Amino acid sequence: MKPKNLLLSAGAVTLLVGCGSLGGSAGFPSAEQAVASSWQNMQPGWEKRLVQDDTQKICSAARDKPSKADAERVEKMNAAMKVVYPASGTLIGDWKRGEAIAQSGYGLRVGDNNPNQKPGGNCYACHQMTKQELSYGTLGPGLNQYGKLRGNSEAIVKYTYDKIYNSHAFSACSNMPRFGLNGILQPEQIADLVGLLMDPKSPVNQ
Ligand code: HEC
Structure with a gap:
């Protein structure tokens, strides 16, 4: 072996030994521990989010492209889960509050730990x-004119509430969070968002 190659292979050995000592030997945290301990300064209850439920397990295993049978199973499973409606009994809330909730990305991020501030929906x-908001993502379908195009029958209002509450009951492995x-x-916030989508006076329907 030429001296140059000798040097190279010595480097490789050092690298391997180095990696070996990083790979979870005593004193080092496992990957799960490292992730868990890096999540600090969070709202209470955040730990629950590290544990996948059956829906997430099926969707992760299928990389969000479940077989037809699995998709049906996930949607059925989620449709059977309880939906909590607002105590007021009305599913169409205040569109102005709804717009503020749709705009707010507060909540569930590191540092979002103000107990007096409710998480938003980050819908945009x-x-x-709305037409006037210039900054929005396109992962989901455009919802401009939502109420105008669909009318406000009881079935549409309930579908809209239930969809925001638990998107996976309608679309297995959806990218849309299961907000409720x-x-x-909270149920009242979801009703305000339904108001934003349905109310003829809402900027969504102009
Ligand atoms: C991370 C992306 C994402 C976010 C955030 C999100 N959605 Fe969605 N949404 C989607 C996708 C994707 C769909 C298409 C259907 C599906 O996959 O669930 C959808 C579908 C919908 C639908 C059904 C539309 C139809 O044609 O029937 C409604 C209503 C809706 N979203 C409302 C909201 C509201 C209100 C918010 C905020 C609280 C929100 N979404 C936040 C991704 C998102």
Whole structure:
């Protein structure tokens, strides 16, 4: 072996030994521990989010492309989960509050630990809702004119509430968070968002 190669292989050995000592030997945290301990300064209850439920397990294993049978199973499973409606009994809330909730990305991020501030829906991150908002994502379908196009029958209002509450009951492995089911938004907030989508006076329907 030429001296140069000798040097190279010595380097490789050092590298291997180095990696070996990083790979979870005593004193080092496992990957799960490292992730868990890096999540600090969070709202209470955040730990629950590290544990996958059956829906997430099926969707992760299928990389969000479940077989037809699995998709049906996930949707059925989620449709059977309880939906909590607002105590007021009305599913169409105040669109102005709804717009503020749709705009707010507060909550569930590191440092979002103000007990007096409720998490928002961050809906604009994935949906165009009003014409005047220029900054929006397109992962989800545009929701501009939502109420105008669909009318406000009881069935549509309930579908809209239930969809925001638990998107996976309608679309297995959806990218849309299960806002109500996971306690991100409270029932009254979801009703305000339904107001934003349905109310003829809402900027969504202009
Ligand atoms: C991370 C992306 C994402 C976020 C955030 C998100 N959605 Fe969605 N949404 C989607 C996708 C994708 C769909 C298409 C259907 C599906 O996959 O669930 C959808 C579908 C919908 C639908 C059904 C539309 C139809 O044509 O029937 C409604 C209503 C809706 N979203 C409302 C909201 C509201 C209100 C918020 C905020 C609280 C929100 N979404 C936040 C991704 C998102």
